[in-house]
Amino acid sequence: MRKKIVAGNWKMNKNSEETAHLIAQLRTEIPQSDAEVIIAPTFVNLAEAATQLKGSFIEVAAQNMHFAENGAYTGEISADMLKSVGVRTVILGHSERRAYFGEDDALLAKKVDAALKAGMRIIFCFGEELDERKKGEHFKVVERQLKNALFHLDGPSWEHIVLAYEPVWAIGTGETASPEQAQEMHAFIRKTLSDGYNKQLAEEVPILYGGSVKPGNAGEIFSKADVDGGLIGGASLVAADFAAIVAAAQQA
Ligand SMILES: O=C(CO)COP(=O)(O)O
Numbered sequence: 709m710r711k712k713i714v715a716g717n718w719k720m721n722k723n724s725e726e727t728a729h730l731i732a733q734l735r736t737e738i739p740q741s742d743a744e745v746i747i748a749p750t751f752v753n754l755a756e757a758a759t760q761l762k763g764s765f766i767e768v769a770a771q772n773m774h775f776a777e778n779g780a781y782t783g784e785i786s787a788d789m790l791k792s793v794g795v796r797t798v799i800l801g802h803s804e805r806r807a808y809f810g811e812d813d814a815l816l817a818k819k820v821d822a823a824l825k826a827g828m829r830i831i832f833c834f835g836e837e838l839d840e841r842k843k844g845e846h847f848k849v850v851e852r853q854l855k856n857a858l859f860h861l862d863g864p865s866w867e868h869i870v871l872a873y874e875p876v877w878a879i880g881t882g883e884t885a886s887p888e889q890a891q892e893m894h895a896f897i898r899k900t901l902s903d904g905y906n907k908q909l910a911e912e913v914p915i916l917y918g919g920s921v922k923p924g925n926a927g928e929i930f931s932k933a934d935v936d937g938g939l940i941g942g943a944s945l946v947a948a949d950f951a952a953i954v955a956a957a958q959q960a
Pocket residue numbers: 717802874878879880881882918919920921939940941942943
């Protein structure tokens with residue numbers, strides 16, 4: 709039985725003081741959880757967040773990282789730097805990184821390799837754009853994104869991968885994929901994993917849904933057989949909403 713995971717991607721929100729305040733609120737609002745709970749504040753607040761959450765079940769993740777171990781990459785952050793402040797999980801492949809910072813499948817494959825080499829866990833994001841869904845190409849697009857960035861990995865590496873299906877048209881738009889659309893895609897992803905690897909691996913990899921998940925729709929989406937939780941944007945910035953989504957995951 710796969711454990712439910714709820715991860716909050718704070719994107720470029722919350723300064724130092726606001727980060728500490730939101731974390732304090734989360735600790736009150738989420739006193740315990742059977743679901744795994746992860747938050748991803750901005751780089752500059754990761755060290756403080758990790759210190760504040762030491763000993764708590766809430767884990768801290770980074771929103772991105774560079775593929776190199778170190779060197780002349782102005783403005784970038786390495787896996788080792790993240791680990792040195794207590795961060796063991798990194799979000800890679802978010803559609804905003806792909807769209808605004810030119811991250812393509814080949815670059816993401818390098819980042820995936822670097823994160824795994826450093827012993828980190830990856831929340832790997834992917835998903836189709838609206839015009840791709842309208843043209844009926846969403847399965848093909850998702851299959852390509854997965855194969856190009858991840859299918860060079862050996863089986864055991866997948867123990868460190870969490871997949872996050874985030875249809876771009878549902879991110880920050882208030883428009884969610886219906887629970888049926890999410891389930892349909894998640895089942896397709898498992899079939900793709902089963903074909904590329906094996907059935908057991910396909911059953912074990914957690915697959916999160918992301919895109920306008922709110923307290924009001926989380927329960928129904930999370931109750932679908934192949935949906936193992938969510939990657940939450942906007943609603944992760946409001947403690948009561950994020951707590952309600954965590955509660956929905958525990959009940960699903
Ligand atoms: O991009 C997302 C999480 O990574 C989803 O964002 P929203 O929940 O704001 O739609």
